Amino acid sequence: MAENQSTSEQLSSAQKLALFVLLGAQFMLSVDFSILNVALPRMGEGVGLSLADLPWVASAYALPAAGFTLLFGRIADLFGRRRLFLTGIALLTVASLLGGFATNAAMLLSARVLQGFANAIAIPAAMALLITTVSDERARARVLGLNGALLSGGFTVGALVGGSLVSALDWRWAFWINVPVAVAIMVLTPLVIKESVRPAGVKLDVPGAVTVTAGLLALVYGVSMQSWIALVVGAVLIAAFWFVELKAKAPLVSLTLLNRPNIKWGNYGGIVAFVMASGVNFGLTLYMQDVLKMAPFTTGLVFGGPGLVAVVAGVIAGRMIGRYGYRNVLAVGLLAQGLTTVPLLLTGTSTTPSLALIVPSLFLMYFGHVTAVVAYTVTATSGLDDSQQGLATGLATLAQQIAVTIGIPIFGALVAARTDVLDGVHFAMQVQIVVILVSVALIWIGLRDRGVPAGPSSSAAERQEPVPTAEAQQPAPVPVPRKVSENTV
Template identity: 60%
Template sequence: MTTDTTLPPHFSSKQRLILLVLLGAGFMLSVDFSILNVGLPEVGAGVGFGLTGLPWITSAYALPAAGFTLLFGRLADLFGRRRLFLSGMVLLTGASLLGGFASNPEMLLTARVLQGFATAMTIPASLSLLTTTFTEGPTRDRILGLNGALLSGGFTVGALVGGTLVSLLSWRAAFFINVPVALVILLLTPFLISESSLPDRVKLDLPGALTATGGLLAVIYAIIEKHIPSAVVGVLLLAAFWTIELRSPAPLAPVRILKRPTVKWGNYAGLVVFTMETAMIFLMTLYLQKVLGFSPLTTGLIFGVPGLAAMAAGVIAGRFIGRFGNRKVLAMGLSVQGLATLPLVFLGADRVALAVLIPALFIGFFGHVTSIVAYTVTGTSGLANEEQGLATGLTSMTQQVAVTVGIPILSSVAATQSVELTGIHLALSVNVAVTLVSVVFIWFGLRPRGERHTATYALG
């Protein structure tokens, strides 16, 4: 008998437009992020930033994007997902205009901070609108697969066209390109998407919101700047957040949800997926340019072609999940990502290494995109519609935090070695080890309840 897991989903014209708006918003943000990264030197020179100040152009965005995503995800549940989505688009439009017209470092950094807030508002709201518009099952899995493909594709497209766009026009184009897209989304959304139902008399858990956001910001800042006092403050604030959530009558993130295996292990998987892959791409960028001597344009092409090909994994992953389940697909995708990184540990200083690197990137990116889809499905499954903002806020926060901290962590590992290539090899070895060990943890952590009871009985 044929099931709906083998049939392509059928969407009405309105549903297709809803997908265009919601998936398009995420794609736009990922493209823009990559374009601006490629043009960082030109951006810094355009407003008078010195070389040492360039990292703050990225950090000014990353801190609010990672630190406030959980809060905004929950606010979407409490005060309206469409309202928060539209507010994020309005803020993004204003921030992009401010960044495009920036004439000094202060204006630029303000624009980047506001863009980070807009991302923290938009991403969980759009994802929760997706998960509540389309019911849990094969159709939603395929839509989340398409979302994962577009997310990965956006970073890749941004890297490929960023240099060309900035060279032909100006670094300001990296900001202005958001404006027309955001305006179209603002015009279409009120006609296509209805507001989510709001819970009765539920107040925001302000102490939980303050401790969670403050703790995340402090920990992320500590990792970026290697600032130990901030790490201590962050850990204390997060411990306070956990205590508050245990006692709050209306918690920001109910502990019963945080303890769910799908939420806990799904988000742990997402942390590993993005931390390790982001760091691998950075390390291989250093390898291609500083060891093999390739230009930034050639480096972009080496990453871009496998990245575009891997977009197909997003579509395929949704079907795999429908057939084999998210636990098996998540473990398989993350295993492929880790095993494809293993050959990179042995690359030498000769350009013949491309014969190993490029196939490894093809395979690794396929596993990476598959893992993105599987961890998103895992982290948002089995929860009621009124909790989807929290669930998507958690998965979005995991992504933002991981992308932010991955490079500083493994760069520090690489910096322990005096020879650059040796340092890259060591950091990649850590990457592989963490990824593959995590596969084991995730596999057992996501065991169905019956398997856990059987294992406990056997051990007894």
């Protein structure tokens, strides 16, 4: 049967080319993110930014990336995903050139703002194109697994290669390296990807777009800058957005969609996975450099090996979702990510025994994290019409952006709650373990099968089923093949 074939056997040549371009773009964006993090100290020196002002380089990117992701995901649904994807890649090219030629802080921060906008425009559109390129649920799970593997590999490769690139050449190459890849993507995309079908007569919900974007910007700024006023303003605007959507004829985000258990709990799982991963990485980095007195390069190597091996988890996760369903894989992935940090509670002030605990724990933790990331992406985008995939992937991307933004401040506050760094790191790990256990229980209950009868219009998400298997699908008297994709030639 088709369900038992490999992904490569199920995909046409046109689909493979489309996936190659889209997966390549995702890999480039993840590499770019980690390379720039590595180049940050040299970058600050090059344009005259003080150490205290360096966080603005990250914030200038995070604000538009998180604040506008949901809006551009919906715009992609309404006005064309390929068009938005190409716009985002073109903007990234301009931003990379501007950043590479920056001679002062204003030029550098402007480039980072443009990169944040490029990310918010390109990633939801790319993810929606990726998902709608493959119609078979099992093949789609494997493709998303490969995407998760490439994202994980991109972050790790960027961190490892970035240090060498910046040291051998110049920090400006952390920007310039994007340009040839982005140009190649812009040339290939029109050749292998068709424009998505746009719904007729549907207008953009402007009041909803304004309130949610302003609210998200205020919340992200409030967390990044630790501003309670901004957090309150953000909460008020998000509440206003909710009331606007209740009355809107064509809401930006259907509240019915948000109430779907797979959307709600899938994105919650993604937030937990990314908050905990970014927090643990921050805590361990602080511990290894401040307590164990390890050099930054050595610290990077400790993270690099497990990160590369975790790439395998993306491929395995896609196959496991097709076999066991996204509910099981998401729960197990999060549980593995949380429980494998338990040995870190035994670390001390001696380097060798502590590293003997840290390295194997990181291998297992990253494996669980990547598995959870793939599973949450599949969970949060399953059972939807193609016309809603831009919004769904926008929500999934938004969950990631917000989680990465708030993870370090949260863990930083937990570590600072103790006077000793080692005690603070242990306390943060204890909190993470408790949060993971509670979250897994909530997700397991939230995604349970409620036994809704499967009618002609019932989707897998509405029945709270995992990715449909061959045994679970109802055979039709006369099979009517659906177009494999609207996005491939």
